[in-house]
Amino acid sequence: MDLTTLSLATITIIGTLAGIAGYFLMRQKFERELEIGRTRQEMLSQKAYETAVLAEIGDRIGYSLDGAKIVEIISGSLGKLLPYSAVSYIILDPKESRIKFFCMVSETVSSDFVREVKTKMLAAVTEMNQEPVVDSQIDETISGAILDDTQADTVASFFNLPVIISGKLAGLINVSSKMPGQYGEKNTEVLYRIAKQASEAVSRLQDVLENEKGRLAQAVDSLSDGLLMVDTKYQLAIVNKKLKNLLGVGEKPEIFDIVNALSGQLDLRTKMEEATRKGEVALQEINVKDKTLQVFADRVMDRDNTRPMGVVVLFHDITDARALERLRSDFTSMMVHELRAPLTSIRSSVEILKPEAEKSENEKKYLGIIDSTSGIMLELVNDLLDVAKLESGKFDIIGANDDLGAVIKERAESFEPVAGAKNLKITVNIEEGLPQAYFDKIRTRQVLSNLLSNAVKYSQTGAITVGAKKEAVNGNTVDILVSVADTGIGIDAEDIEKLFSRFGQLAAGRSAGATKSSGLGLFIAKGIVEGQGGKIWVESQGAGTGSTFYFTVPIGREEHKTVEEHPIVFSTKKVAQA
Amino acid sequence: MSDDSDYKSLLSDLIRKQMVMLGPAVALSKARKVTGLSVDESGEVSAISGDPQEALKALAGEYMALSGQIAQMTLDSLLEKYPGIKKQNS
Structure with a gap:
């Protein structure tokens, strides 16, 4: 073989070896990239699983702070993520001191297998809570595939997933398999991450809730x-x-x-x-x-x-308020009774002394002063007693069917002398055929006296008109409207509200009235009118334009009796202390 | 100063408790992630190379990532049995 052929052969061999090496290197590279791709895909699918389970937990739990739901959702979501023979969970119910054990068997196992799962889970719970679990506290539910006691499988691999809310064990999930070596860090990591994230979220919510509960408790306690x-x-x-x-x-x-x-x-x-x-x-x-x-x-x-x-x-x-009320009522009653007797005695004495013809002008004058002053004081004392009764709900009103027109006429006549002394004319207009009304005669006289007295007191000239007429609603007479109109000092709109309150005498009235009054008259009149089931009010165009006082009295009905037969007594409600 | 045997004992106890709580495979895989710790299949720590305190901290950290305060409570109750180590950790 010559050199050229040898070189060619060598080059070919080297080239072939290089090609083979290159092939193996390329193959290694592809396999590495394949591996990276597989790993990336696994990570992505785990991430997708994690996101889906967390989203489901978020939707189903909402703001209920229910650790048991986290346990149920994670257990139910395992699906094809991991191989298992059974997935079980324990939920701890502190309110009822019960432990609930659920086991969902996905492939046929024996009862011993389930028992072993339960034992391992209870051992874990005991270890975590550092408190033994009593068997009588456990409620057990097993579902899924049929148990077959001819099978001799045991739990060859398992792992537990605790769900911890605010530092306390809320539940425990167990995944078990007949096959050994099924569970390692790689295929369980995502579940621990899900459980941790869900638990932390619920724990944070629970902390916020506990803080708010604490603040509410403090507010309620104060x-x-x-x-x-x-x-x-x-x-x-x-x-x-x-x-x-x-x-x-x-x-x-x-x-x-x-x-x-x-x-x-x-x-x-x-x-x-x-x-x-x-x-x-x-x-x-x-x-x-x-x-x-x-x-x-x-x-x-x-x-x-x-x-x-x-x-x-x-x-x-209201212990103190009641005591104060009783004290005031007792004091008022006592004072009134203590004052009444001597005042009555003074007046009686004056009555006895008055007629003597031999008295000097001065003596007659002073007797007159004593008489009128004691009269005013007696009136004031009676007003105070009436107010005390109104405020305590003990102001009795004796209602009966009677002729209101006659009472009005009688009262108007009694004021003619005093009105005449000021050149004031009193006119009475009673509607023809006025029906009987249901009222307390004595108290209604008191109301009319108060209104007529005010009309005379606060009018310097002009006339006083007293009227009574039927008021109808939808053609049916429901009550009688009484009015007392004067041409006196009038009342400004902003002052009207004060009029019917205790001591509600207006400044203008105080300066205009020749004689002082208690300021209780209208307050008492209101109590009487309302006690009889009526209303009282005033209208005036303003200062200097006169005023008209109105009050209503219910119509006498068949069910009401006349005073001779059977008067109905009723007490006023407690009047708000204005 | 506590000796290494106390640390080994404590770490072994911790791992064995976690094997009950979390399952043997998960507990052991976490323990074997700790640098310098040699752990057999029963959870027994056969050797600690490096600072045993660091190994304890790392191991506790691994388990706390899985079971939070429960792991901390387990460690705290174990430390009661090893006052020397407890002092160093406080």
């Missing part, structure tokens, strides 16, 4: 009224410090402690049931441990106002 709230099962959700002190129950009372503390005074359960059904329940006053409490209950609705979520009961301490 209330000056006692308050409790129950849920729809009437279990105590909130009870504040004030109520615990009022009822003398311990620091952490149960609902029964509160019911017992109120027993004999308030049927709390019935009140709460009523509030759940109807909403607001009327105020009730009770006495507990020397305290007088007003109790108010109402239901708490959900955000959409469609479903009751519980009931709140408020206990308002």
Whole structure:
């Protein structure tokens, strides 16, 4: 063989070897790239799985902070992600002190296999909680493939996935297989990541909720009224410090402690049931441990106002207010009675002394002063008594069917002398055929006297007109409208509101009135008119234009009797202290 | 100063508890990720090369990534048995 042939052969051999080497290098490169591609694909599919499961958790949990749902969703989502014979989960229910064990068998295993899974899970729970689990606390559910006890498989590989909310174990997921070596870091990492992210999100929400609950609890605790709230099962959700002190129950009372503390005074359960059904329940006053409490209950609705979520009961301490009321009432009664007697005595004495012809002009003058002044004081004392009765709801009104027109005429006539002294003419206009009205004669006289007295007092010239006519609605007479119109000082619009309040005498009135008055007359008139079922009001165009006072009196009906037969007595409601 | 045997004992206890809580495969794979730690199939730490305190911190970190505060509580209760190590870690 010559040199050329040898060179050619060598070159060919080298070239072939290079080609083979190149092939193997290229193949290695392709295999590496294939591997990278496979890994990338696996990572992408794991990422897609992770995103899908987290999205499902987010949708289904919402803001319910339910760790059990996270456990259920992750368990149910495993699908084709991992090979397994059974996936199980344990949910811990602290409220009911129960443990729920669910096992979903995906391929036939024996009962011993399931038992072994349960044992391993309970051992994990015991280790995590550092507290043994009692078998009687466990509720068990097994589903999926049929169990076959002829099979002798054991749990050859498994892993546990804890779900931890705010530092506490909420649940545990177990994935088990008959085959060994199924689970390693690579194929379980995504699940741990999902569980961690979901748990952290729920834990953060729970922390926010706990903070808000803490702030609410502080606000509720600082209330000056006692308050409790129950849920729809009437279990105590909130009870504040004030109520615990009022009822003398311990620091952490149960609902029964509160019911017992109120027993004999308030049927709390019935009140709460009523509030759940109807909403607001009327105020009730009770006495507990020397305290007088007003109790108010109402239901708490959900955000959409469609479903009751519980009931709140408020206990308002009115012990001091009641004591003050009693004190004031007793004082007023005492003062009135103490003052009345001597005043009456003064007037009687004056009446006896007056007629003596031998008295000097001065003596007659001073007797007159004593008489009129004691008269005014007696009037004031009677007004004070009437106001006290109105405010305590003890102002009795004796209603009966009677002739209102006659009462009006009689009162108008009685004021003619005093009106005449000021050149004021009193005119009475009673509608023809005025029907009987239902009213307290004595008290209505009092109202008319007050209105006529004011009309005379605050008019310097002109006339006073008293009228009465029927008022009809849809053709039916419903009441009688009485009016007292004068040509006096008039009332500005902004002052009208004050008129019917206690001591509501206007500045203009005080300077115009020749004689002082208590300022209680219209307040009492309002109490009487409203107590009879009517309304009272005033109209005026302003200062200097006169005023017209109106009040209504109900029509006498068949069911009302005349005063001779059977008068109905009713008391005024407590009047708000203006 | 605690000796290495205490650390080995503590680390072994920690791994074995995690094997119960998380499953043997996951617990062991996490333990074997810690540099300088030699762990057999039963969870026993046969050797620690390097700083044992660093190894403990790294191992605890691996398990806390999986089971959060529960892993911390497990470690805390184990440290009660090893007061010398507990002092160094506080």
